[in-house]
Each structure stands twice: as structure tokens, then as C-alpha cells.
Amino acid sequence: MCLAVPAEVTELLADDMARVSLDGVTKTISVALLDEVAVGDYVILHVGHALARIDAEEARRTLALLAEVGR
Amino acid sequence: MKYVDEYRDGALARAVASAIRAEADPARTYRFMEFCGGHTHAIARYGLEDLLPANVRMIHGPGCPVCVLPVSRVDAAIRLASQPGVTLATYGDLMRVPGSKGMSLQKAKAVGADIRMVYSTLDALRIAEQEPGREVVFFAIGFETTTPPTAVALRMAETKRLGNFSVFCNHVMTPAAMRAILTTPDGVPLDGFVGPAHVSTVIGTAPYAFCAAEFGRPVVIAGFEPLDVMQAVLMLVRQVNAGRCAVENQYARAVTPEGNRKAQALVAELFELRDAFEWRGLGVLPNSALKLRPSFARFDAEARFGVETLTAADNPACDCGAILRGMKRPPDCRLFGRTCTPENPIGACMVSSEGACAAHWTYGRFREPVRAVPIEGVLP
Numbered sequence: 166m167c168l169a170v171p172a173e174v175t176e177l178l179a180d181d182m183a184r185v186s187l188d189g190v191t192k193t194i195s196v197a198l199l200d201e202v203a204v205g206d207y208v209i210l211h212v213g214h215a216l217a218r219i220d221a222e223e224a225r226r227t228l229a230l231l232a233e234v235g236r
Numbered sequence: 237m238k239y240v241d242e243y244r245d246g247a248l249a250r251a252v253a254s255a256i257r258a259e260a261d262p263a264r265t266y267r268f269m270e271f272c273g274g275h276t277h278a279i280a281r282y283g284l285e286d287l288l289p290a291n292v293r294m295i296h297g298p299g300c301p302v303c304v305l306p307v308s309r310v311d312a313a314i315r316l317a318s319q320p321g322v323t324l325a326t327y328g329d330l331m332r333v334p335g336s337k338g339m340s341l342q343k344a345k346a347v348g349a350d351i352r353m354v355y356s357t358l359d360a361l362r363i364a365e366q367e368p369g370r371e372v373v374f375f376a377i378g379f380e381t382t383t384p385p386t387a388v389a390l391r392m393a394e395t396k397r398l399g400n401f402s403v404f405c406n407h408v409m410t411p412a413a414m415r416a417i418l419t420t421p422d423g424v425p426l427d428g429f430v431g432p433a434h435v436s437t438v439i440g441t442a443p444y445a446f447c448a449a450e451f452g453r454p455v456v457i458a459g460f461e462p463l464d465v466m467q468a469v470l471m472l473v474r475q476v477n478a479g480r481c482a483v484e485n486q487y488a489r490a491v492t493p494e495g496n497r498k499a500q501a502l503v504a505e506l507f508e509l510r511d512a513f514e515w516r517g518l519g520v521l522p523n524s525a526l527k528l529r530p531s532f533a534r535f536d537a538e539a540r541f542g543v544e545t546l547t548a549a550d551n552p553a554c555d556c557g558a559i560l561r562g563m564k565r566p567p568d569c570r571l572f573g574r575t576c577t578p579e580n581p582i583g584a585c586m587v588s589s590e591g592a593c594a595a596h597w598t599y600g601r602f603r604e605p606v607r608a609v610p611i612e613g614v615l616p
Contacts, residue, residue, distance in 0.1 A: 167301070167381040168274050168460065168590070169434045171239035188237040195358060197388045198499045207239055209437055209490050212327070213356025214385040216499070217437035217490045219239055224489035228242055231463055234470065235251030 169211035171219055174204055185210060239489070243461030244282075252466040253287035260473050266292045268472050269562055270430040271414060273300030273590025274460040280595035282462040286603075292469065295424055296595075298413050298517060298560040299432060301378045301406075302329045302588035306514045307548040309406055310335035313375050316404060316541055317341065317349040323367070324404075325360035326375040328353045333587050336548040341375075357389035364393070364401035373537045377406040381434045383526065384499035387506045390528075390535055402537040405527050408513065410435050411443045412524030416515075417561065418451045424562035428472040430465065431457035433487050440495025441483050448481045459487040506532055516550070516584060517560030556583035559592050566596040573601060 172185035181197035208215035317324035345351040364372035444455040454475040458468030513525030528536040555569035576582040585591035
């Protein structure tokens, strides 16, 4: 129920809507819960709404920490 | 898939598991509860328990809104949907949740109630716009993740002046359930929590501070991918070893300390706390759920249709309650795998794919020894 997936914003639409791509699958979603969404952003998509933006730098840092544990 | 595949690297997961094995003190046991059904599902699906040393155990928590919805609210939704002129819009997860007397929304639909599955609150709103002659009620359930989308739909209904849209509100709150787990008499002993992923994108990290400050239990908020969970377990082991107790954030790529302020403000504007709400497995908890503010009463299906929540008992043979509190494991239930399977679920933990029983049935049951003696007289 609380599962959500990362989706890439490909187009901004009127009325706080946007088109996103999920690994090639296109979907129209609401971005009313986020400020200043831009094309190219990755968002967490849950029941048709973007809940959060994915921070690319933090994502990289998490992977770096994991890689360090793995060394 | 970006931001997914990187966190499913098997070799790296095994390396993190080695680190956990090296750092976990063999002289003690670590019992961590994953609050969210999303984590339960990931742990079962990727066999993470097999990667952990025997003294690091995961305990499934109550964090699945389908699982904690009590029979009485399912019954109320079925009664609502059976009223003439009413269309009940619902997330697919709810269709097969058992109400009392073997009823469910799916069965109510089969005998004529107008019940429609929707993917999003906006789909429910669209039905109301397209069919002005019908009263469209959205059956809203979910934790803090799912509440903001309901709020967006209500705000749009207000803007569009939709007179035939309302919400049957069953939104519940995570911190209240964590408090209930920590204060239950004879509760399951815990050394820390793997904290919710997507709930935390909305509420941030601060609302979990009481677990550490009042109860001395560390919390590590984690993403739903297998490496996220493994890293969170390592972070918890390190906190326990160091005698530390803090709220830490493994899922920093999506969760900030303050959460989504815009979503929080919208929810606060439209909703207020209920004095008490019944949870399956946890009983009636104070200040644990939301209802619409009086200024939005015209969109409140409970007020509009005089919805009564009548007491209804769970199937007495079903152990969902104890499983949701972490007191029992799915195979401990007499119904598990006999009369209760995902095709014929008796309890909510088997209905929801994120429920502990469904996760164990789908991915974990072959690890269990076969039980030889059937139990007589247990009927669905």
C-alpha cells in the first residue's frame, strides 16, 4: 500500500500535473505536493502523486557508503 | 531501473551481511522490528533473513494499512456501497479484505453494489465529475504516505465545487502505532526499529524521536530495496553495540529531516485527529487516526451518510492480531496455509501482498519444516 517507485519527470503539464517515465512506461501524475518540479527530476511516485524528489547526491553517497562496507 | 537496480546488487548485499556478522556480538541477540509491510515484503522476497546471522532477527510490524483496518470499518464500507445511488471507489488492495460473515467488497460488488477499483484519488474524482447523478465515495485508507493524495483530491473537489464526492476516511498514523507497540503489556522485546520509507518522505525524521528519547529504542529509516534494509540493519547493530540510541536516516536520497512541508500543511488544513480509532491487532488507540475538519464536513461520507461503525469480531481462529504485534510468526497461525492462502485469505495479513502472511506464503514457506498433523474443526 505504501509502496512507491522512482519515476523520471519528462514533461510538465497544466494544473500541477506532469508526465513521467517509469523505465520507459509513460504515466500522467499529479505533482501538486511538490514545489518547483523540473523535467529530468526523479520523484517518488505513489498512487498517482509525486511525494518526494530523489536527491541524486544523497543517492550517490548511500551507494558510496555501501561500497565502503563491501570493501 | 535507475534508483532501483543499484540497491539490489547481490554481491554488495552479501558484503554488507559479512559486515553485520563481523560486528554483531555473538553473546547477545538483536531483535529489530521492521514497521512497514514494504520492508516485510522486501525481507521475504530477497531472502534477507538467510543473509543475517542467527542472533540478528527481524520481527514483522503492523505497518500495512490494509492489515490494520478492523473488520468493523470494512463492514461500514460494504454498508455504504450498498446504499442506492452510491458508488464506492477503492484501492484494489481493499477488495478482498474480509469483513464479517465472510463478506468483502469483492463479494458485495458481485451481488450488485457499485464498487470500482481506482489507482489514484484523482480517478475517483474523475468518476464523480463524469457521473454527476451518482454519489461517489472514496474509501480512503493508508498511513501518512497516502493521506496527502486524499487531501489533494478533496482540495480539487472543493475548487471544482463537486457536490457528489465524499471521503470515507480511515487514514492512520505511524508514530501512534509505534508507541502502542512499545507500551503493550507483555509486548515483544525489541532492540530497535527499521523505520518507514515512504511515510517518512512526508513526515520527516523528527516524529520518531520519542522512540529513542522515551523508550531507548534506536530507529533507522530505510528505503524498501534489499540493500537499503541490509544497511539499516548494520546501522542498528552499530547503534546497539555503541549503546547509542538515535533516529538515523539510511534513506537520505528521499527523506529529509523536515519531510514534505507542503504535504504536511495541506493535510493539517483538511484533517484533524480523531480522539480514538480501532486498529486490527492493536485495539483502540487514542489520537492515532485522522478525520475531516468540520469545515470540510460536506465531503465527509461518515457525516453525510450517517455511517455507523458497529463492533465486529475477527475470525477467532485468525492470528493476524498477534502477528501484527510481532508476538507470533505467520506459520504459528493454525489457519496459515490450510484454509488461509492468498487465493482464499481469511485474515488481512494474507490479503495484502505486504502483509506478513502473504510475504511468508509467497517467498518464505519453503524454509519452514512441514507440519504433519492437521487440526480438525477449523473452518474458514
